[in-house]
Amino acid sequence: MSMRTRLAPALADTHLDGETKVTDRSAAPEGTGSIKVSGVGYGYPGVRTGQRVIDDLEFSVRPGEFVCIVGPSGCGKTTLLKLLSGLIAPEAGSILVNDEAVSGPPENLGFVFQDHGRALLPWRNAVRNVEFSLEAARVPRRRRKDMARDALRRVHLPDVENLYPAQMSGGMQQRLQIARALAATPSVLLMDEPFAALDALTRFALEDALLEVWQELGLTVVFVTHDLDEAIYLADRVIVLRRGPAHVVREVRVDLERPRDQGRTRAEKDFVALRYELFETIRTL
Amino acid sequence: MSRTASGLTAAIRSSLLGLVGVAGLTAVWAGAVAGGLIDGVPSPAEVFPALTDQLQASELWRATGHTLGMTAAATAIATVVAVLLGTAVGMSAAMDRLLGSTINTLRFVPPVALIPVVLLLMGFGPGSEIAVGAFAALWPVLLNVASATSDLRHRFEDMTKIERLNPVRKLVTVYVPGALPATITGVRLAAALALILVVAIEMLAVPQGLGHQLRFAGDALQLPTMYAYILWTGVVGLLLNTVLLAGERRLRWT
Numbered sequence A: 001m002s003m004r005t006r007l008a009p010a011l012a013d014t015h016l017d018g019e020t021k022v023t024d025r026s027a028a029p030e031g032t033g034s035i036k037v038s039g040v041g042y043g044y045p046g047v048r049t050g051q052r053v054i055d056d057l058e059f060s061v062r063p064g065e066f067v068c069i070v071g072p073s074g075c076g077k078t079t080l081l082k083l084l085s086g087l088i089a090p091e092a093g094s095i096l097v098n099d100e101a102v103s104g105p106p107e108n109l110g111f112v113f114q115d116h117g118r119a120l121l122p123w124r125n126a127v128r129n130v131e132f133s134l135e136a137a138r139v140p141r142r143r144r145k146d147m148a149r150d151a152l153r154r155v156h157l158p159d160v161e162n163l164y165p166a167q168m169s170g171g172m173q174q175r176l177q178i179a180r181a182l183a184a185t186p187s188v189l190l191m192d193e194p195f196a197a198l199d200a201l202t203r204f205a206l207e208d209a210l211l212e213v214w215q216e217l218g219l220t221v222v223f224v225t226h227d228l229d230e231a232i233y234l235a236d237r238v239i240v241l242r243r244g245p246a247h248v249v250r251e252v253r254v255d256l257e258r259p260r261d262q263g264r265t266r267a268e269k270d271f272v273a274l275r276y277e278l279f280e281t282i283r284t285l
Numbered sequence B: 001m002s003r004t005a006s007g008l009t010a011a012i013r014s015s016l017l018g019l020v021g022v023a024g025l026t027a028v029w030a031g032a033v034a035g036g037l038i039d040g041v042p043s044p045a046e047v048f049p050a051l052t053d054q055l056q057a058s059e060l061w062r063a064t065g066h067t068l069g070m071t072a073a074a075t076a077i078a079t080v081v082a083v084l085l086g087t088a089v090g091m092s093a094a095m096d097r098l099l100g101s102t103i104n105t106l107r108f109v110p111p112v113a114l115i116p117v118v119l120l121l122m123g124f125g126p127g128s129e130i131a132v133g134a135f136a137a138l139w140p141v142l143l144n145v146a147s148a149t150s151d152l153r154h155r156f157e158d159m160t161k162i163e164r165l166n167p168v169r170k171l172v173t174v175y176v177p178g179a180l181p182a183t184i185t186g187v188r189l190a191a192a193l194a195l196i197l198v199v200a201i202e203m204l205a206v207p208q209g210l211g212h213q214l215r216f217a218g219d220a221l222q223l224p225t226m227y228a229y230i231l232w233t234g235v236v237g238l239l240l241n242t243v244l245l246a247g248e249r250r251l252r253w254t
């Protein structure tokens, strides 16, 4: 039986009760939301055969953890997310999501693409775009609308139900994409530089909306970014990859107090120290 | 002023401009005939009364009905075949490799070149009209559907995998709604081509419809009537395009 369908009623019910606090994850099986990558290698077929983009990659993510991945452009971050989501299969090593070997996209996994144009259907309005993923997850029709509205509300997009993606700003479309990824209550959410194309203020607002949702739903998040400040602000742990072939060079725990605050957190001594440390690491890559 | 009202004024203004164009061209035509610049062409003063006469005769309307019926049948058959083939080619790289080169060869065969063959196979009747019209009408729909579907396949490849859509669901929720606007544009272009080919085969071989009336008037040396039919065929094409364009605008999501 699927996580998605099991968690779905819990989310819908909390909405109907007008209660928005933590979704009950105690019913979830052991290992739900965990990720384990061991000895993973991958090279794109036909491109400089034998040369791997990723080699001997090793890390794991605890259930409910927020992990950010940083690394130079072209080092293989998107490739890594494609491997984690089962869009491509590793040549070597193993990937476990929810304690199960990944062979194709797992049921309870959400993916937020860097480019919302590759995710949102232009002929569906906002609420119907969210419902798309509920239809795909076989959520019964009568519950879809409520769950879709609930997801839109979580990303602070309440009054746009009838707008089409083309009628929304870039930030709104990215929120919509996140709402859709969340609607079917995944246990793992993978995000590929989701805020890279946005202005600073929109970005801050979306970061906070994401942290709020993450805490409410108890998701596991793997978030790729090239922005060190963003990584430190969001994460429990920052993983630094290096290029050619990609592997982990550094892992840094972020123990900054939660809930975080854009102004206060970024001014904290520890934040500044972490940023200095990470910057020095990346600069030598 | 409301938006629809200003839209209406704009529409009226653009039709007025169109009429000015027609009037200008008619004036040039009348001048050229009167000045003896072109020979063997009747003047507008002869053609327009001939057209009014014909508009009151039942043959013109029967011929128009026949030609439009053949055009509609040809377009409908072509659309069904083209949507099926185009979706298959657009959805699957294997189908594209299998059929792509055949399609790209056949689409450069001029439909008129098929007329003799089709006449031999199907005789001098409506069947031949529909077959030749459908052959011409096939390509715009097929190419539009195939390229729209293939764009959708690449654009939403990862997303549809993440959502774990099976092929049927992918077809119904992504390809069909996504390719609809391009399909409708293809149908509009296809109908215009079908009309041209249907009229051509009627002129050459099938003794029915507008093409036949046109040819018949010419053979009888009733030149004003022949030109009246030429004009009328143009008007029919224009109306057909306008109707389909209006339908296309209603169905578009972009």
Ligand SMILES: Nc1ncnc2c1ncn2[C@@H]1O[C@H](COP(=O)(O)OP(=O)(O)OP(=O)(O)O)[C@@H](O)[C@H]1O
Pocket: A044, A047, A053, A072, A073, A074, A075, A076, A077, A078, A079, A080, A226
């Ligand atoms: N489809 C593909 N076919 C062949 N090579 C590819 C493909 N996609 C990516 N690569 C190569 O793999 C390497 C890693 O690419 P990837 O997109 O994972 O990098 P990235 O870390 O996400 O970069 P960025 O930060 O710029 O998004 C690059 O060298 C790239 O050229």
Ligand SMILES: [Mg+2]
Pocket: A077, A078, A079, A192
């Ligand atoms: Mg990338």
